Amino acid sequence: MIKTQIDHAKSGTLTPEMLEVAKKEGIDEELVMERVANGSLVIMTRKGCPPIAIGKGASTKINVNLGTSSAAIDPDSEMEKVKIAQKYGAATITDLSMGGDISAIRKMVFENTELPVTTVPIYQTIVECGMDNVTVDDILGYLKKHVEEGVSSVLIHCVERKMLETLKGSGRVMGMVSKGGSFTSSFMLLNDCENPFIEHFDEIMQILRENDVVLSLGNTMRSGCVHDLKDGAQLMEIETNAALAKRANEMGVQVIINGMGGHIQASDIPTSVKLYKDTADFPLFVAGPLPTDIGVGYDHIAGAIGASMASGAGADYLCYITPAEHLSLPDPQQVKEGLIAFRIAAHVGDSMKYGLSESDLMLATRRASFDWKGQAEVAIDPDRPTEMCPEEGPCSMCGDYCAIKIMKSYLTGEE
Numbered sequence: 001m002i003k004t005q006i007d008h009a010k011s012g013t014l015t016p017e018m019l020e021v022a023k024k025e026g027i028d029e030e031l032v033m034e035r036v037a038n039g040s041l042v043i044m045t046r047k048g049c050p051p052i053a054i055g056k057g058a059s060t061k062i063n064v065n066l067g068t069s070s071a072a073i074d075p076d077s078e079m080e081k082v083k084i085a086q087k088y089g090a091a092t093i094t095d096l097s098m099g100g101d102i103s104a105i106r107k108m109v110f111e112n113t114e115l116p117v118t119t120v121p122i123y124q125t126i127v128e129c130g131m132d133n134v135t136v137d138d139i140l141g142y143l144k145k146h147v148e149e150g151v152s153s154v155l156i157h158c159v160e161r162k163m164l165e166t167l168k169g170s171g172r173v174m175g176m177v178s179k180g181g182s183f184t185s186s187f188m189l190l191n192d193c194e195n196p197f198i199e200h201f202d203e204i205m206q207i208l209r210e211n212d213v214v215l216s217l218g219n220t221m222r223s224g225c226v227h228d229l230k231d232g233a234q235l236m237e238i239e240t241n242a243a244l245a246k247r248a249n250e251m252g253v254q255v256i257i258n259g260m261g262g263h264i265q266a267s268d269i270p271t272s273v274k275l276y277k278d279t280a281d282f283p284l285f286v287a288g289p290l291p292t293d294i295g296v297g298y299d300h301i302a303g304a305i306g307a308s309m310a311s312g313a314g315a316d317y318l319c320y321i322t323p324a325e326h327l328s329l330p331d332p333q334q335v336k337e338g339l340i341a342f343r344i345a346a347h348v349g350d351s352m353k354y355g356l357s358e359s360d361l362m363l364a365t366r367r368a369s370f371d372w373k374g375q376a377e378v379a380i381d382p383d384r385p386t387e388m389c390p391e392e393g394p395c396s397m398c399g400d401y402c403a404i405k406i407m408k409s410y411l412t413g414e415e
Contacts, residue, residue, distance in 0.1 A: 004212040004252045005045075009037035017043050021053035031057065039249040040281045042256055044092065044214050046152045049114040052091050054256065055283035060311045060346035060353075063118070063285070063319045064090040064339055067097035068105060070127075072329040075105050080332040082112045088339050088381065092152070094118040094319075098127050106149065116152030118216060120180045121145075131186055136196045139187075144207050154208070155258070156197040157181040157218035158244055160236070161188060167221065167233040174224025177262060181220025201244065205251040215248050215255040216285065217241040222262035225293050229265075230272065242280035249282075256317060260310070261287030269306060273313035286310045287319040299325040300338040304345040311349020318342050340381050347380065368404060 008015045014033055021043055022029040032053075035041035041055035054061050064085040066078055078097070085093050093115050097105045102124045109117055121143040129138045146154055157180045164185055167176065176182055188195055197204065208215055221237040223229070241257050248255040257280060260272040269289060276284050288303040289310060295302030303321035311318060322338035324330035330338065351357060359378055366374035372395075376385040389395050408414060 005036050005043050006252045009033045017051040025053050025058045027057045042254045042283050044116045044152050046116045055316050060349050061091035061317050062342045063092045065094045067095045068099035069329050070099045073099040079112050081335045084336050086113045089343050092116045098123050118153040119146045119151050120155045122180050122183045126183050139196050147213050153214035153216050155216040155218050157184040157220045158198050159220040163233045163236045170231050172228045177224035178220045205253050208253050215253050217257050219258035219261050226263045226265045245282045256283045256285050258285045264289040266291035269309045270313040277314050283316040285317040286315045300341040304341040307345035308348040312352030343380050
């Protein structure tokens, strides 16, 4: 049986991947090994590609969702999004394709990026089998197919019947907004059964072990608007995911918990992160969160505000949001805008967790010396400032009346 990163860590062996992320993240090697063993740090791998560290002590990572829908099938556009994700600093990609030749599109994603790829196998299962005809064997078969094709992580939704019963009487404005969660829940209700992902959890863990694939536990009960406050169904899911994460770790499978994503009023974001971390110190993956619902068309900005608060409070992994959220499938430019917004959010969050960065100081130093080109080179998106400002200046904001120039001789003694 293959040895996973957790197996090696628990036996006291430093793997090449542990050594590489220790150097990249600036974490002591022994500490990396300890955190991989206890599950607080995950190393996501893909054959022939650099490993990605997500979790305790690592910089906040960004995931980019992309993929076709049943209403919009343009594989070439999706591949452009893949290339944008890699160029502008995404750590991972999740392919959520539900239209066209899904397997062929996934193969194209693999061919066009070196980033780790996550999938939600229930999506393809439902599209190709149909909600009324899908079986447990289909669900497990598609998950195994994705693993064998080389995904780095799979996401499953471990909703329980008791959660659905609690949700039914909750009076939520938006009800359930998780697509994968709704597919899984519908299967349970149509077949009058419990969740197949939970009932076959040990079998799924053996499938994931074969390629050291990371388990991502979904967030079925997240809120769909800021007025849907934390409720009993959410608290149940937190406890269930924490217990399953512990079980996965004991079986040698790395795990990430999706939690508190969606829509959360701003004042609740830090306490929500603390609740997850107090329950289980596995890496916390957050979609958004959106602290307001009226930013529609600009949800990448609203989401980045919430994401910076979540990251600063301890969230480890952010799923970006684009301007098209709630409206349409995003185009490539909107993918870029969402990614850049969330990279800024992650950077702000890291400054809260770990202190100010040298890159901010470097940029300020270059700005103070009117090094326009150098300033752009340090920016998160070097292209944008280059387009907006001449290399030699002066910038058109102040023209000849620049405060820095006016006071420079007095403050520095330089002429």
